[in-house]
Amino acid sequence: xxxxQIVACLAIIAFNITYARAQTLTDGPQLAKDNICMGCxxxxxxxVGPPFSAVAQRYMAGGxxxxxxLANSIRKGGRGRWGAVPMxxxxxxxxxxxxALAAWILSLATPAK
Numbered sequence: 001x002x003x004x005q006i007v008a009c010l011a012i013i014a015f016n017i018t019y020a021r022a023q024t025l026t027d028g029p030q031l032a033k034d035n036i037c038m039g040c041x042x043x044x045x046x047x048v049g050p051p052f053s054a055v056a057q058r059y060m061a062g063g064x065x066x067x068x069x070l071a072n073s074i075r076k077g078g079r080g081r082w083g084a085v086p087m088x089x090x091x092x093x094x095x096x097x098x099x100a101l102a103a104w105i106l107s108l109a110t111p112a113k
Contacts, residue, residue: 007075007099026067026100028100028101028103028104028105028107029043029044029104031097031100031101031104032052032101032104034092035092035093036099037101037103038087039056040087043108048062048085049082049085049087052108053107053108053109053110054108055070055105055108056105056106056107056108057109059106060106060109066102066106067099067102067103067106068099068102069102070098070101070105071095071098071099071101071102072098072107073087074093074098074102075089075090075091075098075100076089076091077090
């Protein structure tokens with residue numbers, strides 16, 4: 001194998017790994033399950049924390065800054081925004097995963113009528 005062929009193979013492998021990672025990050029429900037979010041949240045029902053659909057309704061109007069805000073809240077936690085039970089910090093969730101989760105949560109908002 002020539003040097004150019006090796007470089008081409010490595011580029012293909014890197015692309016496939018990146019693509020597979022991107023596909024995983026676009027699957028919000030799976031990310032939520034993998035990161036144990038569903039232990040406290042549901043999509044449409046209150047559990048320990050608010051339903052994701054309610055979070056989406058509250059923060060959807062902000063656009064991109066709200067994605068960053070929610071991603072930060074996922075990783076650092078929060079208190080007093082949804083009642084007495086605080087959201088514990090989730091530092092094991094990467095910034096990339098937190099951003100993908102936040103984007104998915106916001107996608108659950110129903111359009112204003």
